[in-house]
Amino acid sequence: MASLYELTIPVLTRVLRTEESLLKKAEEHAKTTGTPVEELVAARLAPDMFSLSKQVGVTVLFARIVSHLLAGKELPPTQIGEWSLEENYSFIAGALELLAEIKPEDLNGRESEIISFNYVNGKYSSYFNTTLKLRASNANNFADVTRFLVPSVYFHLTTLYDILRHKGVPLGKANYLEHLVADWEFS
Structure with missing residues (x-):
């Protein structure tokens, strides 16, 4: 079975690198088409959904x-x-630095601990109003990591991708998978 470290840090790192790569493609598209990059960063799929920028924000969080x-x-x-686009790049870079500092021994062995974080009153984010209590593992199957954390970051990555496709940025599946399968060998 994969360790807590393997289920979190490499996954988050790959997702953030993919977001960074997709943002660069969006920036290139904006330059070639004359589309204001601010329009892409503020874009959303539906009025009640987070903007592209907030999609990045959730994965950084x-x-x-x-x-x-x-x-x-x-x-x-x-x-x-x-x-802004520059701030998105900066926040992604900062999150990648934090993840790079985490070693397997910092996480492994903490699987049964319950973590709690509160979103109320904008302390961590003004978009949620709840306290989440998560246990990394549940009967040694990493339930909250595999049922909440990983699906959540992929949801926001996919939504970011979909926003850019909707706005005409020429992306394909390979752009989405580029960092997610980077360590695979193809023959």
């Missing part, structure tokens, strides 16, 4: 939660905002 709470560290306040 989850990376911060895993890198801090699961590793037993204090979670600094994190906001999910309407960030």
